[in-house]
Amino acid sequence: VLFRSNGDLMIIEDSLEIKIYNCETKKRKTIKIESIDITFNELKNQFIPIFKGEYLYFIEKGCGRVLRLMNNRIVRIDHSFSHRNQYDGALTVFKDTIYCIGGYGFFTVKDLVTYFDEELGQWLMKNKSFRQVYQIMEPVVAKDSDGLICFGGRYQKGCLVGDRYHRVNPAILKFTVNSGLWDSIGQLNPRLNTYLINRT
Secondary structure: OEEOOOOEEEEEOOOOEEEEEEOOOOOEEEEEOOEEOOOHHHHHHHEEEEEEOOEEEEEEOEOOOEEEEEOOEEEEOOOOOOOOOEEOOEEEEEOOEEEEEOOEEOOEEOOOEEEEEOOOOEEEEOOOOOOOOOOOOOOEEEEEOOEEEEEOOEEOOOOOOOHHHHEEOOEEEEEEOOOOEEEEEEEOOHHHHHHHOOOO
């Protein structure tokens, strides 16, 4: 279930159709799905739906493959591969571009920011350097005029097990898109941080 920017509620129950319900007009319609480039089970379990404008995309968990709903077909549009490097990263759209922020893979949680270049069909890195400074996993993402602000999410040190995995990351971080740099801009209120444990 997901919402389109115009307020439509879209439900993909099975591999045959997408049901659309407009919350304002209370009208319903159905789009028949003619084909999907992968199995429906894989689409349901391994991909995250996201809208870019009026278009519905599906981004592979961990980043990599990208599909798009086009003319009643869900087609693969990337020339990429399964990265498996940004699990639990945050997906967002900023200025008509899909971004994947942070996440874990290859035994580290990172502050990597990648974006999908639709003309190339590839994910490219937006960070100015490969040097990892922050840990970002399942954050809340807000946008301002020149970048992305991440806060909350989970924090871990060492490995992804035990109580440390369930701590809330108190850092509030801003990624400025043009410079490709992260800045620490604050901390969550300690009382809010305590409340959010196991709720992020």
